Amino acid sequence: MDQAQQLLCRRVYKRYPISGPIHLATPDNKEANLSLKNLSGSGVCVCGNSSFKVNDLVNITLQNDSPFFDGLSNREARVAWSKQVAPDLWETGLDLELIG
Numbered sequence: 001m002d003q004a005q006q007l008l009c010r011r012v013y014k015r016y017p018i019s020g021p022i023h024l025a026t027p028d029n030k031e032a033n034l035s036l037k038n039l040s041g042s043g044v045c046v047c048g049n050s051s052f053k054v055n056d057l058v059n060i061t062l063q064n065d066s067p068f069f070d071g072l073s074n075r076e077a078r079v080a081w082s083k084q085v086a087p088d089l090w091e092t093g094l095d096l097e098l099i100g
Helices: 003-009
Strands: 021-025 031-039 043-048 057-062 074-086 089-095
Touching: 021 043, 043 074
Parallel strands: none
Antiparallel strands: 021 031, 021 057, 031 043, 043 089, 057 074, 074 089
């Protein structure tokens, strides 16, 4: 997907604030405990002190009692975007659509 297509895809869904822990593991064995920030119709935004490579497939473990995550405890997601928002803080968008 080129940059113009990515811009068109952003903010297609309304964001809903949500909090709780999420564990993420990358293919190169990088692991991080992050915080959920918001939820949309296609994914979640997470925050933490780790950055991730766009388009990597990652394994996520959600630890949240919300009915939004019923059946989504251990899944694969795609890193849609990652940006640094403070000296030691990154926000990362995880695309959950591929899990069906």
